[in-house]
Amino acid sequence: MDDSTGQYLNAIGLVPLLTKEDERKLAQTIEQGREAQARLDAGERSPRLRAQVREAARAKERFIRANLRLVVSVAKKYPLPPGMELLDLVQEGNLGLDRAVDKFDWRKGFKFSTYATFWIRQSIGRALDQKANMIRLPGERAASLRAAVRQASSGGEELDAEHSILHRLTSLTSLNITVGDDNGSELMDLQPDAGPGPEDLALTADRMETLSVLLEELDEKARLAVEMRYGLIDRQKHSYREIGEALGLTAEAIRRIIGRSLDKVRARAELLDIDAA
Numbered sequence: 001m002d003d004s005t006g007q008y009l010n011a012i013g014l015v016p017l018l019t020k021e022d023e024r025k026l027a028q029t030i031e032q033g034r035e036a037q038a039r040l041d042a043g044e045r046s047p048r049l050r051a052q053v054r055e056a057a058r059a060k061e062r063f064i065r066a067n068l069r070l071v072v073s074v075a076k077k078y079p080l081p082p083g084m085e086l087l088d089l090v091q092e093g094n095l096g097l098d099r100a101v102d103k104f105d106w107r108k109g110f111k112f113s114t115y116a117t118f119w120i121r122q123s124i125g126r127a128l129d130q131k132a133n134m135i136r137l138p139g140e141r142a143a144s145l146r147a148a149v150r151q152a153s154s155g156g157e158e159l160d161a162e163h164s165i166l167h168r169l170t171s172l173t174s175l176n177i178t179v180g181d182d183n184g185s186e187l188m189d190l191q192p193d194a195g196p197g198p199e200d201l202a203l204t205a206d207r208m209e210t211l212s213v214l215l216e217e218l219d220e221k222a223r224l225a226v227e228m229r230y231g232l233i234d235r236q237k238h239s240y241r242e243i244g245e246a247l248g249l250t251a252e253a254i255r256r257i258i259g260r261s262l263d264k265v266r267a268r269a270e271l272l273d274i275d276a277a
Helices: 003-013 020-041 047-065 068-075 086-103 112-132 139-153 161-169 198-215 220-229 240-247 251-271
Strands: none
Touching (some): 003 068, 003 086, 020 047, 068 086, 068 112, 086 112, 112 240, 198 220, 220 251, 240 251
16 A cells, blocks of 8 residues: 555544434535525525535535545455556545435435445446446446456456456557567557447437436436436446345335336337337
């Protein structure tokens, strides 16, 4: 552990943890600040509203600082790829923590750390997919590979054949190495352009726009459950149990919510004459 990492861990270790009541009060203050900001943006002029906005900013900062240790504990479970340090993963996880604080609904009564862990993992996983790998895998494959590598690095079983191939494919390799009998070409020169064409991009954008219209029928909790189930947030499909842990519900409750939500989406698709298959 280098000096900067040690100093960071020592600093966040001095921040007191929050009780459930602390979380509730801070979340209420943040919510009041959002409402006050909306009123200011609408043209109201009030010292009280500006004071609420400032108080909300302080509450959010305290909320985040008290949970920085959670981000570190999650980040430590990921093997560090070449060129990245623990603090790089922690910084990415902090972005997820920031989003979790913004979206946390104190009325639902579930534990913040459980809810926040999902957003922290999503942020770190997305960073690893985008920054650490030369080859970008589908979300579920990337998540499976990370889990297998993490298990192997902690003394578990060796990577199976499929994960070994994926690991080699996603390992950093210089594109400037020379290839061929005469060493006259670089590996970069031989790489095909396999990216999606303009037609593919247009179709994908159209599908996402249509999906967004269909999901407008759902409330926030139901929409989040559906998006997590089908990998619409982080390209990783989550089990009913994982979704339940994030939302503070049982796996069976999540299954029922998703079932009802899909019925609503199909009904809206029929009404709008959209193919929802």
